[in-house]
Amino acid sequence: FAGLADVSISEDIPVEGEITVPVGSRSPDEDYSTLDEPVRDTIMRDLKAVGKKFVHVMYPKKSSALLRDWDLWGPLVLCVSLALMLQGGSADSKDDGGPQFAEVFVIIWFGAVVITLNSKLLGGTISFFQSLCVLGYCILPLTVAMLVCRLVLLAGSGTVSFIIRLIVVVAMFGWSTLASTAFLADSQPPNRKALVVYPIFLFYFVISWMILTFTPQ
């Protein structure tokens, strides 16, 4: 099915799930080929799909590949790695430190669900899981920022390192918001676009705040 990735469809037709093309000339045996193929092929196909979406996020163009074949593997991997990297922060005896692992998880997933519901209630034509997929994948720049922040903090935690971290986090926050807006804004009615973009902005702002205020012990 690799050749189908280049097929483009008009933006205002809501699609979801996977596209299977019924090709008449196939024999019944070949329809079960994905059961018989080596496990490596199955895994590599999914990994390639996820990797392709990562590339789409880093260079957001108006492509509908992210929307058509949605999957939640990428967001899960990003969420888990972000939550893991946010551990090991300063934890006083009062336990008033940074967010716990579960809190990061809840914020990201609950936030994405609320934003999706919000855009659907405002009359958006995108499907539920497509929107979750886009919002999850667009956390990638912020995960990269978290990685950079941890590396910078290894070098030192003075004012210079703070300024570097601030610049990196702000840049990645802008990138995330622009990337997700590029994918999601088209599915909204035109006079409500700002109403849909603002919660996305708030969502990535909160994640950026968590990344920026991370202080190691």
Place this chain on the structure above:
Amino acid sequence: IASLVMYLFAEFDDAANLLAANPDATTISIDEPSEIPKNQHGRLQEPGREEDDELLGTDDSDKTELLAGQKKSAPFWTFEYYQTFFDVDTYQVLDRIKGSVFPVPGKNFVRLYIRSNPDLYGPFWICATLVFTIAVSGNLSNFFIHLGKPTYHYVPEFRKVSIAATTIYAYAWLVPLALWGFLMWRNSKVMNIVSYSFLEIVCVYGYSLFIYIPTAILWIIPQKVVRWVLVMFSLCLSGSVLVMTFWPAVRDDNRRIALATVGTIVLLHALLSVGCLAYFFDAPELDFPAPVIPVHNGTTVITKSR
């Protein structure tokens, strides 16, 4: 008989034509309930009557009831039912926010801006923004106050986000619920002219909280004078929106009950802002060059509003 039937048909045609030509004309129809709200709506759109009806709200409860019943026709377990609460455009939301920040004396927020189209977008996202603004501003303010002290180690204080969320969402949803219940109860005893639906009350409360967002950001300034001036200022603005909304609804009641209701509304609002200031923002140190306001000024704020 045929000619009688033809005559009757002609009459109906004429009536339909008349109605089409002049839709504002008041027609009496016996079995068409859907036409009545249309005519009332048309009547209220005449510019002269607007000014008179603003605060008096005559016939508004009828209009609200009928239009409300007409609008939300989808059953409550369908998605379309909840979509009716998000039927706002960007400019409408901005207008409502503007109306809550610049209250025009004499104009009722609900009549002027909500107009039987209460939305849940504004209250929900204003509360969400307020929660994170207070948490972030509190954190920043504490950071700047304690900066430079050798014993200070910065903590992000993430626990406070959940506390802020619980407080603000409880205020924005439970207080309107209590107020709505109270107004319904009083309505059954005293025939009030103006009555609000639960969603309109939630809407007013939600939009009236908007002024606290810039206030919370300005609370970062570590001067006690500035903070208390901000508390008074924002309380005046959002309190006046609430008072001007709810005074017409309780005015016809027993004088003491009306005053007590409005006083409680303002008191709770003041408690929210003072409580947030006290809990999320550490007091600036006394060695900062700021004139210290005696604490009892805070209590006179509360007693004054009674």
